[in-house]
Amino acid sequence: MNAALSAKGLNKYFHEPETFQVLKDVGFEIKKEEFVAIVGKSGSGKSTLLYLLSTMDTDYKGSITINGTTVTGLSQNELSRFRNEHIGFVFQFHYLLPEFSVLDNVMLPALKLGKKSKEQVETNAMELLTLLDIKGHEMKKASKISGGQQQRVAIARALINEPAIIMGDEPTGNLDSKNTKVVFDIFRQLAKERGQTIIAVTHDDEFAANCDRIIEMVDGKIMT
Numbered sequence: 078m079n080a081a082l083s084a085k086g087l088n089k090y091f092h093e094p095e096t097f098q099v100l101k102d103v104g105f106e107i108k109k110e111e112f113v114a115i116v117g118k119s120g121s122g123k124s125t126l127l128y129l130l131s132t133m134d135t136d137y138k139g140s141i142t143i144n145g146t147t148v149t150g151l152s153q154n155e156l157s158r159f160r161n162e163h164i165g166f167v168f169q170f171h172y173l174l175p176e177f178s179v180l181d182n183v184m185l186p187a188l189k190l191g192k193k194s195k196e197q198v199e200t201n202a203m204e205l206l207t208l209l210d211i212k213g214h215e216m217k218k219a220s221k222i223s224g225g226q227q228q229r230v231a232i233a234r235a236l237i238n239e240p241a242i243i244m245g246d247e248p249t250g251n252l253d254s255k256n257t258k259v260v261f262d263i264f265r266q267l268a269k270e271r272g273q274t275i276i277a278v279t280h281d282d283e284f285a286a287n288c289d290r291i292i293e294m295v296d297g298k299i300m301t
């Protein structure tokens with residue numbers, strides 16, 4: 078089994094203000110360690126697709142298998158645990174807890190999962206902060222570091238449970254070109270050295286062009 082993620086026959090409708098089909102028979106496979114960009118015009122369905130793939134939206138037809146587990150049909154509790162263990166999220170706006178320290182923000186998902194001792198989690202968090210070049214800022218409040226640093230903290234937080242897949246919705250959308258390159262290089266390194274699979278929705282053509290593969294959406298369909 079080589080696929081990190083497999084989507085089959087995904088169809089999704091929105092019913093407000095009137096019924097329309099936002100995803101039309103979307104299917105593809107993403108291999109382990111692949112770094113994939115999802116691109117397409119505004120309104121083509123990229124974020125909707127990512128919500129399905131990330132198991133946050135369960136209202137669709139079709140099936141999604143991640144790391145050998147078919148997540149379609151799992152209960153909300155099962156999905157919540159699955160997400161915490163297998164998927165790391167990086168968004169355009171990082172959603173760090175501003176009043177908490179950088180270190181606490183990174184440690185939280187692992188403490189929630191409860192698989193490792195607090196000491197072990199702290200050691201792992203510090204390793205990630207070192208990898209992402211934020212060491213020295215760990216005791217600062219998350220609101221007191223720069224935007225590029227905050228995005229790197231968000232990546233550290235996404236990595237703390239060693240997810241097999243990292244999903245990003247415009248992960249560099251809020252960054253200047255220098256920090257975009259930093260984040261891109263981190264993703265590239267994670268795929269190559271840690272065997273993690275990266276799926277990122279992006280409007281950044283250069284970012285997409287440097288990924289292993291581009292999945293293009295047009296009007297709710299995948300272009301092949």
Ligand SMILES: Nc1ncnc2c1ncn2[C@@H]1O[C@H](COP(=O)(O)OP(=O)(O)OP(=O)(O)O)[C@@H](O)[C@H]1O
Pocket residue numbers: 091092093094099117118119120121122123124125126
């Ligand atoms: N909750 C919702 N209810 C109804 N329609 C929605 C809802 N969410 C999104 N849509 C519509 O579905 C279509 C696809 O939206 P989506 O956010 O997936 O596009 P996108 O490709 O990510 O766009 P962008 O690049 O602008 O973020 C759009 O026409 C949007 O207006």
